[in-house]
Amino acid sequence: MFLKKTKTRRIARLDDGRILTVADLPDADTRWVASRKQTVVLAVTHGLIHRQEALERYGLSDEEFDAWCRAIAAHGKAALKVTALRKYS
Numbered sequence: 001m002f003l004k005k006t007k008t009r010r011i012a013r014l015d016d017g018r019i020l021t022v023a024d025l026p027d028a029d030t031r032w033v034a035s036r037k038q039t040v041v042l043a044v045t046h047g048l049i050h051r052q053e054a055l056e057r058y059g060l061s062d063e064e065f066d067a068w069c070r071a072i073a074a075h076g077k078a079a080l081k082v083t084a085l086r087k088y089s
Contacts, residue, residue: 012046022048028057034080037068045069 012020025043026036040058044051044065055065071079 010048012043012048014042014046020046020048025049026058028059030058034077037080038072038077041065041068041072 010021014020020039020042022043024039025048026039030036040054043049044054049057051065054060055062068080
């Protein structure tokens with residue numbers, strides 16, 4: 001099997017012991033739920049994809065992605081749920 005060389009990592013071991021790979025990333029035309037948002041943020045923070053690549057691939061603005069990062073840092077994955085926006089804002 002041939003693997004294309006990239007400058008980014010192929011896998012990342014998360015703090016809880018799970019392994020995250022590029023294959024775990026959601027499709028570009030995904031329906032956003034909290035777990036998919038969290039996966040994208042973790043992929044960027046662990047160096048699987050570059051921030052700019054994530055913004056372009058998923059059509060996100062800087063503000064939206066930053067809001068996801070702040071929500072996870074402050075309250076965890078639960079804060080990414082659309083129904084929880086008022087509760088955690």
